[in-house]
Amino acid sequence: MIWWILRRLGQMLIVLFGVVSLAFLLVYAVPADPASTLAGPNASAATIASIHAQLGLDNPLWQQYFGFIGRLLTGDLGTSYVLRETPVFGRIVAALPTTLMVAVGGILWQIILGVPAGIFAAYRRGSWVDRLITFLSLIGLSAPPFWLGLLLIYYFAFTWGLFPLNGLGSPVFWYLVLPTFTLGAGGGAWYARMTRTNMIETLDSPFVRMARAKGMPERVILWRHSFRHIAIPLLTMIGLDFGYFLGGVVIVETVFGLNGIGRLAFDAISNLDTPMIVGTVLFAAIFIVVVNFIVDLLYSVIDPRVRLNS
Amino acid sequence: MSALLEVSDLVVDFPTAADGVFHAVDSVSFTVSAGERVGIVGESGSGKSLTSQALMRLVPEPGTVSSGSVLFEGADVMAFSAKKLQKWRGSQTAMVFQDPMSSLNPLMRIGRQITESLQKHLGLSKAESRTRAIELLQRVGIPDAESRLSDFPGAFSGGMRQRVCIAIATACSPKLIIADEPTTALDVTVQAQVLDLLDHMATELNTGVILISHDLGVISSFCDRILVMYAGRIVEEGTAEQIVGDPQHPYTKALLSSILRLSEPIPRRLKPISGAPPLAGQRASGCSFAPRCALAIDACRTLDPALVPASNASPGQRVACGVAAPAAFELADEVTAA
Numbered sequence: 101m102i103w104w105i106l107r108r109l110g111q112m113l114i115v116l117f118g119v120v121s122l123a124f125l126l127v128y129a130v131p132a133d134p135a136s137t138l139a140g141p142n143a144s145a146a147t148i149a150s151i152h153a154q155l156g157l158d159n160p161l162w163q164q165y166f167g168f169i170g171r172l173l174t175g176d177l178g179t180s181y182v183l184r185e186t187p188v189f190g191r192i193v194a195a196l197p198t199t200l201m202v203a204v205g206g207i208l209w210q211i212i213l214g215v216p217a218g219i220f221a222a223y224r225r226g227s228w229v230d231r232l233i234t235f236l237s238l239i240g241l242s243a244p245p246f247w248l249g250l251l252l253i254y255y256f257a258f259t260w261g262l263f264p265l266n267g268l269g270s271p272v273f274w275y276l277v278l279p280t281f282t283l284g285a286g287g288g289a290w291y292a293r294m295t296r297t298n299m300i301e302t303l304d305s306p307f308v309r310m311a312r313a314k315g316m317p318e319r320v321i322l323w324r325h326s327f328r329h330i331a332i333p334l335l336t337m338i339g340l341d342f343g344y345f346l347g348g349v350v351i352v353e354t355v356f357g358l359n360g361i362g363r364l365a366f367d368a369i370s371n372l373d374t375p376m377i378v379g380t381v382l383f384a385a386i387f388i389v390v391v392n393f394i395v396d397l398l399y400s401v402i403d404p405r406v407r408l409n410s
Numbered sequence: 411m412s413a414l415l416e417v418s419d420l421v422v423d424f425p426t427a428a429d430g431v432f433h434a435v436d437s438v439s440f441t442v443s444a445g446e447r448v449g450i451v452g453e454s455g456s457g458k459s460l461t462s463q464a465l466m467r468l469v470p471e472p473g474t475v476s477s478g479s480v481l482f483e484g485a486d487v488m489a490f491s492a493k494k495l496q497k498w499r500g501s502q503t504a505m506v507f508q509d510p511m512s513s514l515n516p517l518m519r520i521g522r523q524i525t526e527s528l529q530k531h532l533g534l535s536k537a538e539s540r541t542r543a544i545e546l547l548q549r550v551g552i553p554d555a556e557s558r559l560s561d562f563p564g565a566f567s568g569g570m571r572q573r574v575c576i577a578i579a580t581a582c583s584p585k586l587i588i589a590d591e592p593t594t595a596l597d598v599t600v601q602a603q604v605l606d607l608l609d610h611m612a613t614e615l616n617t618g619v620i621l622i623s624h625d626l627g628v629i630s631s632f633c634d635r636i637l638v639m640y641a642g643r644i645v646e647e648g649t650a651e652q653i654v655g656d657p658q659h660p661y662t663k664a665l666l667s668s669i670l671r672l673s674e675p676i677p678r679r680l681k682p683i684s685g686a687p688p689l690a691g692q693r694a695s696g697c698s699f700a701p702r703c704a705l706a707i708d709a710c711r712t713l714d715p716a717l718v719p720a721s722n723a724s725p726g727q728r729v730a731c732g733v734a735a736p737a738a739f740e741l742a743d744e745v746t747a748a
Contacts, residue, residue: 306512313466313507314527314578315500324526328517403517404562 108396112389116382123381124168127374128161134372138181155181168378177382178375180368188379192361196383198268199360202283202352203345205276207338209284210291213240215334217288218295223322225300233292240289249282249355266357279356283349287341294337295330302329331402339395346391347384413481414585414618415442415465420478422460422469422642434473435460436642439717444585445616449633449650451626451665453687457642458622459508462588465620466505467495482586501531504579506608508591510571514563520547521559524578531582546577550607569600573607580611586618587611593628605632626665630654635726638662641688641698644717648727658720658729660703697732705733716741 135151136143152158156167171178177188214237221233256278257265268275302308303326311325348362361380368376400406422435435457442448450458463469465480467487480487482502490498507513514523524546525539534542540559547555550573563571572592579587589608593601609632612619623629629636629650636653638646638661646659657663664683685702697703700710715738720727732739 306507306509307515309468310507310513312468313499313505315496317496325515405564
C-alpha cells in the first residue's frame with residue numbers, strides 16, 4: 101500500500117514534469133513573437149527589442165527552459181508578461197475558487213441528471229420511459245454548451261428574471277445555477293447512457309438472478325446488489341470530468357462572465373503569455389493527476405478485487 | 411409422500427426471428443414429493459434449465475411461460491403476486507446455480523449474502539442472523555466460519571463458493587431445492603464432495619430436490635426418479651433403477667452407452683450419439699429424435715409420440731417412443747385428430 105502510493109507519487113511528478121516541459125516548448129514553437137504581441141501593432145522595432153531583453157527572450161532556448169524549471173522547483177511560476185508585477189501563482193490561486201465551484205456544480209448536475217435516469221431506463225428497459233430518456237440524452241449530448249448557456253441566459257435570466265445574468269455575487273449559489281447546469285447537461289446525458297448500459301449488464305448477471313431466487317425485493321436488488329457495480333465506472337467518469345473541469349472550462353466561464361482558470365488560460369494563450377500558459381497547464385495537469393490518484397484509491401474501497409500493491 | 415410440486419403441461423416459449431414462437435419447453439409434466447429427489451437429464455438446449463427457471467418464474471427475457479401450471483403444495487405459483495413470489499422464493503424453494511463464481515455477488519461480503527435472506531424470510535435480527543450464518547457455514551463444511559463471514563467471494567475457491575451457495579439455499583430450510591448443474595463448473599474431485607453435501611442437507615431437512623444435469627452418472631447416483639428430456643420434452647421417466655437398468659427410449663439407451671462403466675472393459679472409443687438436437691424453431695413433424703435414431707421407422711417421421719406407460723410393464727416408467735411402446739403412436743394419432 102505505502103509502496104503503491106510512493107510509486108504513484110513518483111509517476112505523478114514525472115507526468116507533471118513532462119506536461120510542463122511540453123507546454124513550455126509548444127509555446128516557443130508557435131511562429132509568433134510574444135514581445136510584438138505585447139507591444140501592439142504600432143510599436144517600433146526598438147520597443148520590441150527592449151521588451152525582448154526585459155523578458156529574457158534573447159537568451160538561447162535551453163537557458164530559458166532551465167531558468168524556468170529552476171524557478172519552478174523553488175515554487176516560482178514567474179510573472180505574467182501581460183499583467184506585469186503579477187505573479188502567475190497568485191493569479192491562478194485567486195481564480196481557483198470560482199473554477200472549483202463551477203466544477204463541483206457541474207459534476208453534481210451530471211450525477212443528478214444522469215444516474216437516476218440511467219438506472220430507471222435500465223430497470224424499465226424497452227418501455228416508453230426508457231425511450232424518452234434515450235431521446236432526451238441524445239438532445240443533451242448534441243446541444244453545444246455555448247448555445248445552451250446563451251439559451252438559458254436569454255430565458256431564465258433575461259426574459260423571466262429567475263436567475264442573475266452573469267458574473268458572481270451573493271448568494272453565490274444563485275449565480276452558479278445556470279453555469280453549472282450548462283456544464284453538466286451534456287455530461288448528464290452521457291452519464292445516463294453509461295449508467296443504463298452498465299446497469300443492464302449488472303441486472304443480467306447471474307448474481308442478480310440468484311438474488312431474485314433468494315426472494316430479494318427489487319429495491320434491494322437495485323441498490324444493495326447492483327449499485328456498487330455501476331459505481332465503479334461512474335467513479336472513473338466523475339474523476340476524469342472533475343480533473344478536466346478544474347483545468348478550467350473556457351466556454352462556460354466565457355459565456356457567463358466568470359473569472360476562473362479557463363478564462364485565465366484563454367487570455368494567456370491569446371497574448372502568448374508563456375508563464376501564464378505554462379502555469380494554467382501545470383495546474384490543470386496537477387488536478388487531473390491528483391483526482392486520478394484519489395479515484396484509484398477509491399476503487400479499492402468499493403471493489404475488494406482491486407489490490408493496490410499489484 | 412404427498413405431492414410437493416405438481417407441474418402440468420408447462421410450456422416455455424421464445425419468439426423466433428420469423429415472428430413465430432419456439433416451444434423451448436413443451437408440455438412438460440411431473441411431480442415432486444416431499445423429500446424426493448428428481449433428476450432431469452438431457453443435452454444442452456434440451457430445456458432442462460429453462461424448466462427449472464420456469465418453476466421459480468425466473469425465465470430470462472424474452473422467454474415466457476405461455477401455458478401450463480405449477481402447483482406448490484396446491485398453490486398456483488404462476489398466479490402469485492410479486493410480493494407472494496418474493497416470500498416464496500428463498501423460504502419455501504431455493505436454487506443452486508451452475509456457476510458459483512458468478513452467482514455470488516463479488517462486491518458483497520459472504521456474510522451479508524447469507525444474512526439478508528435470514529433477515530427477510532425469518533425476521534431474524536442482525537445478531538441472530540449472524541450466529542445462524544456461522545452455523546450454516548459450519549454445516550456446509552467451511553472452516554473458520556466466523557472469520558470468513560467478512561470475506562468477499564473472491565477469497566473462496568470454486569468448491570467453497572458452491573458450498574456457500576448451498577448454505578444460502580438451505581438457510582431458510584426450504585421444502586424444495588432446485589440445483590441446476592451444481593457441479594458442472596467444478597473440478598471432478600470437488601464434484602463428489604458438493605453432491606455429498608447436497609445429499610446430506612436434503613436428507614437432514616427432508617427437502618425435495620430437483621437436480622438438473624447433463625451427466626446421467628451424477629443424476630443416477632443421486633436421484634430417486636429421473637426425467638430424460640430431449641428437445642424441450644420429457645421422452646422418458648422412471649426410477650433411477652428403471653432408467654439405468656432397463657431404458658426404453660432409444661435416446662436414453664444412447665445416453666447410457668456413451669458413459670464409461672468401470673465394471674466393464676473400457677472401450678477404445680466412447681460411443682457418441684451421432685447428429686445434433688434440432689435447432690430452435692426448426693423442428694420437423696414427427697418424433698424430434700427420429701433423425702438421430704437408429705431404430706426409426708416411417709411412422710416416427712410423421713407421428714409425434716405421447717408419453718405413455720412403458721411396454722416392459724415396469725410400474726411408473728413412461729416413455730415417448732412409438733417403437734418402444736406402440737401406445738405412444740396411438741395416443742399421438744388421437745392428439746392429431748382432435
